[in-house]
Amino acid sequence: MLAILMLCASMVLMPIPTATAAVTSSWVVIDADTGRILDGDNPHDQLPIASLTKIWTALTFIESGAAGEEIEISQQAASAEGSSIYLEPGSTVPTKDVLHGLMLRSGNDAAMALAEHAGGSEEGFVHLMNEQADLYGLKDTHFTNPSGLHDEQHLSSAYDTAMMLYFGMKNKEFKKIASTEQYTRTGKQPGVWENKHRLITSDTDAVAGKTGFTKAAGRTLATYFEKNGKKVIVVTLNSGNDWNIHKSLSAKVFQEYSVVTVAKKGEYSVLPGVTAKLKKPIKVLLKPEEKSKVSSVMLIPRDETQSSLGQWTVSLDQEPLVTVEVELKRK
Numbered sequence: 001m002l003a004i005l006m007l008c009a010s011m012v013l014m015p016i017p018t019a020t021a022a023v024t025s026s027w028v029v030i031d032a033d034t035g036r037i038l039d040g041d042n043p044h045d046q047l048p049i050a051s052l053t054k055i056w057t058a059l060t061f062i063e064s065g066a067a068g069e070e071i072e073i074s075q076q077a078a079s080a081e082g083s084s085i086y087l088e089p090g091s092t093v094p095t096k097d098v099l100h101g102l103m104l105r106s107g108n109d110a111a112m113a114l115a116e117h118a119g120g121s122e123e124g125f126v127h128l129m130n131e132q133a134d135l136y137g138l139k140d141t142h143f144t145n146p147s148g149l150h151d152e153q154h155l156s157s158a159y160d161t162a163m164m165l166y167f168g169m170k171n172k173e174f175k176k177i178a179s180t181e182q183y184t185r186t187g188k189q190p191g192v193w194e195n196k197h198r199l200i201t202s203d204t205d206a207v208a209g210k211t212g213f214t215k216a217a218g219r220t221l222a223t224y225f226e227k228n229g230k231k232v233i234v235v236t237l238n239s240g241n242d243w244n245i246h247k248s249l250s251a252k253v254f255q256e257y258s259v260v261t262v263a264k265k266g267e268y269s270v271l272p273g274v275t276a277k278l279k280k281p282i283k284v285l286l287k288p289e290e291k292s293k294v295s296s297v298m299l300i301p302r303d304e305t306q307s308s309l310g311q312w313t314v315s316l317d318q319e320p321l322v323t324v325e326v327e328l329k330r331k
Contacts, residue, residue: 026157027043029249039249040159050150053146053147056133057115070095071094073092074112074116077113081149085101085110161235161237199243217237220242225250228259256287268326277327282322
């Protein structure tokens with residue numbers, strides 16, 4: 001049984017330092033449940049990410065609450081540079097078609113249409129994207145456009161990009177779109193789109209993701225894998241062998257790590273007259289040698305009028321992994 005400590009101090013999260021070393025490629029594997037880095041090389045170095053940008057474009061649009069089931073396509077959107085789903089200027093297209101065209105076919109015209117609809121302009125939407133990045137703690141990320149076209153100031157890191165997919169997969173609408181293998185268009189241009197991310201359509205462990213490429217960024221790839229209750233996200237930036245690398249890295253983690261239940265659901269006595277109810281078990285990915293380094297801390301308010309909720313934090317080597325709410329009962 002893990003020892004549970006009662007503390008009343010607030011947890012302080014330290015910012016991720018900005019890397020200064022110049023690199024040409026990087027990669028990372030994170031736990032898709034906690035965001036913990038499991039493996040990587042230069043995971044925090046800033047690099048161009050090409051169309052992996054569209055992960056954040058999609059999530060920013062969805063979370064903006066932009067009204068309307070259809071989007072009117074402007075001349076600027078229809079003539080956007082780069083990859084296209086061939087939107088016609090002056091037409092109205094179902095919003096879900098545009099979102100699927102963005103994520104499955106990487107349409108730059110789709111990115112522009114979504115940006116104009118939700119932000120009023122490309123510039124307005126990019127401002128929203130950067131605000132969202134700050135809100136979610138993406139310290140190494142700065143956007144200048146919604147599609148990922150190359151710009152010297154349009155940069156992120158392998159870790160931040162993995163976290164974009166991490167946050168996205170917690171949104172039901174985003175998850176449904178990003179994990180779609182084939183999509184049948186509902187608008188005036190009927191047809192079927194197949195997801196460009198070929199691991200999603202051919203590898204049973206790959207659930208969702210996004211592809212990207214520009215000459216400056218090289219090949220970029222983000223993939224969400226799930227197997228036997230284990231969930232990981234792999235991101236590679238400027239990797240020519242990305243399909244095989246993603247399969248290899250995910251297989252390695254699935255072999256080396258186990259899902260460990262560090263706290264069972266139920267009621268726990270934490271103070272005389274006070275119990276804490278954990279509604280779901282707390283599970284984390286751990287290597288065998290890490291199990292002895294796990295600790296738990298429960299934060300509860302001293303004044304019973306402050307809140308009926310506490311926080312249970314599980315840490316590894318004193319670094320927080322996951323925090324969940326517990327329901328407090330006082331006698």
